[in-house]
Amino acid sequence: MLANERQGRNKIHPQKFALWAACASIMMMFAAFTSAYIVRQAAGNWLEFRLPDIFFYNTATILLSSLALQGAYQAFKAGKAAWYKGLMVLTFFLGLAFVVLQYEGWQALTRIGVFLQTNPSGSFIYVISGVHAAHVLGGVGALVVAMMHAFLLPFKATPRRKLRFELVLTYWHFVGFLWLYLLGFFVLTGS
Amino acid sequence: MASTATTTTTKQYDEDLLIEEYGYDDHFHEHHHGDKYQSNFITTYIFSQDHKIIARQFLITGMIWAFIGGAMSLIFRLQLGFPEESLAWLKPILGKWITINDAGVGTLAPEFYYALVTMHGTIIVFFVLTAGLSGTFSNLLIPLQVGARDMASPFLNMLSYWFFFLAGIIMFYSLFLNTGPFSGGWTAYPPLSALPQASSGSGAGMTLWTLSLVFFVVSVLLGGINYITTVLNLRTKGMSMWRLPLTIWAFFVTAILGLLSFPVLVSGFLLLMLDRGLGTSFYLNEIFVGGQALDHVGGSPILYQHLFWFLGHPEVYIIILPAMGIVSEVLSVHARKPIFGYKAMVYSILAIAFLSFIVWAHHMFMSGVNPFISNFFVIFTLIIAVPSAVKVFNWIATLYGGNIRFNAASLFGIGFVSLFISGGLTGIFLGNSAIDIQLHDTYFVVAHFHIVMGVAAFFGMFAGIYHWYPKMFGRFMNDTLGKIHFWGTLVGAYAVFWPMHYLGMAGVPRRYYRFDNFDTFSHFADMNMFITVAAILTFALQVLFMVNFFYSIWYGRKMESKNPWGATTLEWTTPIHAGHGNWPGKIPAVQRWAYDYGKNGREFISQIEPLAEGEGDQGH
Numbered sequence: 143m144l145a146n147e148r149q150g151r152n153k154i155h156p157q158k159f160a161l162w163a164a165c166a167s168i169m170m171m172f173a174a175f176t177s178a179y180i181v182r183q184a185a186g187n188w189l190e191f192r193l194p195d196i197f198f199y200n201t202a203t204i205l206l207s208s209l210a211l212q213g214a215y216q217a218f219k220a221g222k223a224a225w226y227k228g229l230m231v232l233t234f235f236l237g238l239a240f241v242v243l244q245y246e247g248w249q250a251l252t253r254i255g256v257f258l259q260t261n262p263s264g265s266f267i268y269v270i271s272g273v274h275a276a277h278v279l280g281g282v283g284a285l286v287v288a289m290m291h292a293f294l295l296p297f298k299a300t301p302r303r304k305l306r307f308e309l310v311l312t313y314w315h316f317v318g319f320l321w322l323y324l325l326g327f328f329v330l331t332g333s
Numbered sequence: 334m335a336s337t338a339t340t341t342t343t344k345q346y347d348e349d350l351l352i353e354e355y356g357y358d359d360h361f362h363e364h365h366h367g368d369k370y371q372s373n374f375i376t377t378y379i380f381s382q383d384h385k386i387i388a389r390q391f392l393i394t395g396m397i398w399a400f401i402g403g404a405m406s407l408i409f410r411l412q413l414g415f416p417e418e419s420l421a422w423l424k425p426i427l428g429k430w431i432t433i434n435d436a437g438v439g440t441l442a443p444e445f446y447y448a449l450v451t452m453h454g455t456i457i458v459f460f461v462l463t464a465g466l467s468g469t470f471s472n473l474l475i476p477l478q479v480g481a482r483d484m485a486s487p488f489l490n491m492l493s494y495w496f497f498f499l500a501g502i503i504m505f506y507s508l509f510l511n512t513g514p515f516s517g518g519w520t521a522y523p524p525l526s527a528l529p530q531a532s533s534g535s536g537a538g539m540t541l542w543t544l545s546l547v548f549f550v551v552s553v554l555l556g557g558i559n560y561i562t563t564v565l566n567l568r569t570k571g572m573s574m575w576r577l578p579l580t581i582w583a584f585f586v587t588a589i590l591g592l593l594s595f596p597v598l599v600s601g602f603l604l605l606m607l608d609r610g611l612g613t614s615f616y617l618n619e620i621f622v623g624g625q626a627l628d629h630v631g632g633s634p635i636l637y638q639h640l641f642w643f644l645g646h647p648e649v650y651i652i653i654l655p656a657m658g659i660v661s662e663v664l665s666v667h668a669r670k671p672i673f674g675y676k677a678m679v680y681s682i683l684a685i686a687f688l689s690f691i692v693w694a695h696h697m698f699m700s701g702v703n704p705f706i707s708n709f710f711v712i713f714t715l716i717i718a719v720p721s722a723v724k725v726f727n728w729i730a731t732l733y734g735g736n737i738r739f740n741a742a743s744l745f746g747i748g749f750v751s752l753f754i755s756g757g758l759t760g761i762f763l764g765n766s767a768i769d770i771q772l773h774d775t776y777f778v779v780a781h782f783h784i785v786m787g788v789a790a791f792f793g794m795f796a797g798i799y800h801w802y803p804k805m806f807g808r809f810m811n812d813t814l815g816k817i818h819f820w821g822t823l824v825g826a827y828a829v830f831w832p833m834h835y836l837g838m839a840g841v842p843r844r845y846y847r848f849d850n851f852d853t854f855s856h857f858a859d860m861n862m863f864i865t866v867a868a869i870l871t872f873a874l875q876v877l878f879m880v881n882f883f884y885s886i887w888y889g890r891k892m893e894s895k896n897p898w899g900a901t902t903l904e905w906t907t908p909i910h911a912g913h914g915n916w917p918g919k920i921p922a923v924q925r926w927a928y929d930y931g932k933n934g935r936e937f938i939s940q941i942e943p944l945a946e947g948e949g950d951q952g953h
Contacts, residue, residue, distance in 0.1 A: 156485040156566040163558045167592045174600035174643070178636055182615070187631035259612040262631065269607065 161309055165316045168277060172270065172320065176327050179266045183331065189261035193328055194250035197271070200243040201325055204278070207236035208318040211285075215311050219304070223297040230285070230292050233314070237282045244275050270324055278317050284310045380495075382487035383913040387494050388473035389805055392798070394494075394501065395465020396879065401505075402456035403872055405449045412441050414865025416847040430513070443846045447516035448534050450844065452508065454519030455542070459549055460504070462652040462790045464497050467591075468552075470655055470797050471560050471584040473805065477904035478578050480569025480923060482914045485562040489555045496552035500545045507541035515542035518844075520641055523616040523634045527608045530622060539609075543602055550595045557595075560588035569903070571923035575679075576940070576950075578902050578927040579672060582679050583658025586686045587651050594647040594690070601640030608632065635700055642693035649786045650689045653753075654682060656793020657724060660746045663796045664728055666900045667743035668735030669936060671928035674727040675951065681720030688717045698766040699773045707766040714764035721757055725750060741815025745796035748823050749789050755827075756785025759834065774844075777837025780830045788826040795819075798882070803897055807909050808889030814881045818874055825871030832860050899937050902927050906941055926951045 182188070211233040217225035248268060251257075256264035288310045291303060381387060408427075411420065421439030424431045430445035472490065476483050484490045507514040516534030517525030521542065529536040564577070564585045577585075604615040608629070616637045617629035665672040672678060694702055694710040728750045737743060759781040762768050772778060795818075802810050841854050848854040848861070896905035903923070907915050921941040928951065929938040944950055 154566065156562045159566055160485055160489075160558045160562040163561050163592060164554075167554055167558070167596050170593050171596035171600050174597035174640055178600070178604070178615075178640060181639060182633060182636055185631075185633055258607075259614070259628070262614055265607070265613040265615065269603065273603070 155305055157305065157309060158312065161312055165313070168316075169320070171273070172324065175266070175270050175273070176324075179270070179327075179331065182262050182266070187261070189256070189263045190332070191254060191256055191263070193267070194247050194254070196243060196247045196250050197325065197328075200240060200247065201321065203236055203240045203243060204318045204321050207233045207240065208315050210236060211311055211314050215307055218299060218307055221297075221299065226297070227292050230289055234282065234285045234289060237278060237285060237314075241275050241278055241282070244271055247271070267328065274317070274321060274324060277320070281310075281314050281317050284313060380491060382483070382491045384472045384476050384483050384487065384490060385805070385911070385913075385915075387490055388469050390494050391464055391468035391472060391497070392805075394498065395461050395469060396882070398456050398460040398501065399465065399875075400879070402453050402461060403875060405453045405456070407869060407872055408441070409446055409449045409453070410865040410868045412446055412847065414862045416849050444516055444533050445513060446846050447518075447532075447844070448514045448538070451516050451518055451534070452504075452514055455504070455515075455546075457787065458519060458648065458652070459546065460497075460501060462786070462794075463553065463591075463648070464549070466790060466794045466797075467584065467587055467651065467655045468494070468497065468556060469794075470580070470659060470801075471556065471588065473801060474580050474904060475560055475563050475584055476567070477804070477907065477915060478581050478902050478927075479564060479567060480572055480903050480920050481563055481567035482916075482920070484559045485567060486559055490559050493552045493555035493559065496548050496555065500549035500552060503541050503545035503548065507538050507545070510537050510541070512536050512538060514538045520638075520645065521605070522641075523605060523608065523632075523637050524620060527605055527617050528620070528622070528627075529609060543606060547599060547602060550599050553591045553595050557588035557592040560584055561592065564588075569920045569923055575676070576923055576926045578658075579661040579675070579678055579682075580655075580658040582682055583654045583661075586682050587654045590647045590651050590654070590686055590689065594644040594651075597640055598644035601637055601644075604640075605637065635697070635702070638697050638700055639693070642696045643690075645696060646693040647686075647689045649782070650685055652790045653786050653793075654685070656749060656790045656797075657682070659793045659797040659800075660728065660749045661724075661731075662902070663742050663746040663800045664731050664750075665928055665930065666800070666898050667738045667740065667746070668732050669738070669899075669930050670731055670735040671930050671932075671951070672727065673730035673733075674723070675926070675928060677723050678727055681723045684720040685717060688713055688720075692717065695764055695766075695769075698769045704766065711764060711766050715761065717764075718757070718761055721753075725754055725757075739816075740799070740812050741810070741819055742796050742799035744816065744819040745792045745799065748819060749792040749796060751823070752784050752789040752792060752826070756781055756783075756789060760785060771840070772837060774842055775837035776833040776841050776843060779843055780833035780837060783830050783833075784826070788822075788830070792822075795822075795878070800898070801904075802882075802885070802889075803892045804904055806886050806889070807892050808885055809892065809897075810881050810885045810889055814877060818878045818881070821874040821877075822871060825867055825874060828867035829864055829871060832864055836860065896939075901929055901937050901940050903940055906939065924950075 210229045214226050214229035214233060217223075217229060248271070251264065251267065256267075258265055258268050288307065291306065295303075377383075378386060381390075408420075408423065411418070419438040420431055420441050421433050421437060423441075424433065424439060427441075427445065430442045431439045432442060433439045472484075475481075504514075512533045514534055515521070515526070515538040516532055517539070521539070525531045525535055526539050529539070564581060568577075604613070607613040608615050608617050612628060614629040614632035616634050617627065617632040618634075619630060620627050661672055661678060692710055692714045694706065695714045698707050698710075732747065759777065763772055763778060763781055799810055799815055802808070836857055839854075839857070841848065841857060849858060892909050895907070895909060898905070903921065906921055908917060911917075923940050924943045925938065925940055927940055929940075930936065932938055933945070933948070
């Protein structure tokens with residue numbers, strides 16, 4: 143009764159809310175980068191080049207990883223231990239693959255002559271995708287902890303473990319969404 | 334292996350049960366008299382997770398930094414006021430930055446003068462008035478006044494302090510570099526900050542400055558996330574948002590401002606670091622150094638200014654809003670009257686916070702931004718005067734007809750209002766881009782911001798310290814010394830900064846090392862001397878405050894009752910020496926708003942007292 147009353151009053155768990163606040167903060171960092179990009183672009187001396195295709199293909203990697211983790215979460219709630227563990231491992235490898243393929247994207251940029259120092263238009267691509275990749279790696283770290291929970295603890299869907307899983311899930315979707323925003327931004331501003 | 338796993342699960346299962354039973358915020362329930370994590374000295378006083386200890390850590394660290402930052406200002410004031418006098422006696426402290434000639438006259442190295450100005454700004458703005466003010470009082474008051482056992486995440490809260498500490502260590506270390514600390518101004522504009530060869534402080538000094546501030550931002554974000562989450566999620570039963578004391582509203586909005594503006598600074602710093610280290614051209618353009626063109630092409634230093642001031646302007650509200658919240662509460666308690674216009678106060682905090690994000694370019698009127706764009710920023714800057722005036726009106730109306738107790742806390746609160754008016758009015762001049770052409774980069778600007786956000790924020794902080802000192806240490810500070818501190822500081826602060834308006838209107842520029850070689854400014858020598866003497870005397874009074882502060886921790890008058898000021902808010906319902914978890918039994922439920930003073934013929938009615946039959950609550 144007491145518990146119900148409290149849960150009714152606090153619709154969202156504080157840790158989850160704190161995560162959303164942190165996401166808002168991270169979002170502001172990228173808002174700053176992309177605004178700086180627009181301001182700098184308007185000032186001229188801006189090298190135009192086509193974004194290497196690999197950045198587009200790679201979007202599929204991170205979207206698939208989001209789907210996989212969502213699947214793992216559903217399996218966790220439904221008590222399907224094998225699916226839960228399997229999909230989580232899949233997410234982990236897709237997450238790593240995303241970072242590796244982003245690195246390939248930077249290699250592709252250097253092949254068309256766009257290096258970090260060449261022109262601010264290229265520098266921005268490196269910096270923005272680099273800082274994003276760092277945030278993805280943070281998520282991969284969280285996935286490692288989640289996998290340790292999955293493999294080392296007996297399978298049991300307690301509220302606390304559900305909460306922890308949801309935190310990882312929310313952050314993982316967030317970095318995926320962030321990449322969609324950044325890619326859309328690069329396309330719309332036409333580099 | 335298997336047994337470990339089982340133990341962990343059992344422990345978790347217990348935790349889950351507790352959560353089910355008490356709600357997640359009540360996990361101190363079973364060990365509220367000094368919980369199990371605080372069994373020894375180190376975990377109680379050093380790596381503490383108790384918000385009340387963390388608040389004291391922020392306060393004392395902030396005070397140490399205030400002493401360092403203030404002492405620096407005295408050194409450069411000596412240089413400005415007495416440019417001919419020998420500073421040889423500072424040699425033991427400043428070492429090679431004092432050069433002594435054959436006649437035995439010591440002079441301050443000009444590059445170190447700039448380092449002192451830079452460090453004074455950085456230290457006071459970030460370490461004292463952000464961490465020392467918001468860090469102290471948000472930590473102390475948010476859980477106590479909303480009715481929570483601790484912050485949403487006590488662990489992150491502890492990390493917040495230690496990141497601040499680390500930032501401080503790095504900044505302190507940079508003071509002793511052979512090439513000196515960073516000297517390009519607290520705003521760190523490129524190219525001075527972006528080219529390591531630009532000045533002696535631009536090398537290692539700038540690297541450490543940036544590193545320190547990045548750790549500082551981490552501290553602000555960890556703290557801010559906690560403050561916001563605690564206010565929104567951990568309020569006790571009955572504590573609706575409209576029943577929150579204005580302190581909490583102010584800390585809450587401050588934390589939101591920090592959370593949304595500091596990451597932008599980090600972005601700006603990252604681009605700066607890449608320009609410094611990896612040869613990019615975000616801010617650097619074709620610059621000739623020693624006849625050689627650098628490799629950088631087409632960068633824009635203005636871009637940095639935009640990113641910096643997008644933080645920089647909200648930052649001044651991050652400094653002043655907590656002071657406003659504290660003053661609202663202190664004035665209401667000591668005037669024995671409800672705060673006048675509670676909701677108008679809340680809405681004006683929100684309006685100021687919103688406007689603070691769309692006025693940043695008023696710091697850049699003279700940097701070549703389009704004058705048509707300036708118009709936009711002028712209008713929104715001037716509109717900030719409206720919510721600010723609402724707040725001033727409400728403070729005065731709160732005092733009007735009150736049965737005011739004149740003690741150190743309330744005097745500093747009233748002093749805050751005076752300073753905020755004096756400094757705010759000059760803001761209206763500076764906010765006009767046309768008048769700014771004359772006034773920018775003069776002492777008029779220095780006078781404006783020192784009064785409105787420097788001294789005023791310090792007054793808010795002092796009001797808070799005198800008022801909540803019994804809550805923090807269980808003893809009172811000496812009130813007579815407090816009143817001497819107040820009157821001396823009020824007169825002293827005006828004596829220091831009022832004349833600077835005249836200097837500024839006459840066109841005396843900021844940041845100059847000495848003025849005695851300029852005929853135009855030579856007749857201001859006496860005024861500069863006067864300002865310096867006033868600054869020294871005012872600083873001496875702050876030493877008196879520090880003595881009072883530390884003496885009273887051990888020898889001050891003891892607190893005999895829980896609620897010495899007769900205040901309505903929840904922090905005064907906890908025991909005098911509350912353990913981690915704040916309330917020994919259940920957390921009290923809140924029945925009414927925070928400002929029932931002089932109601933129903935009673936002097937005050939605590940927030941936990943149920944409404945009488947047929948009594949209306951203002952908090953809805």
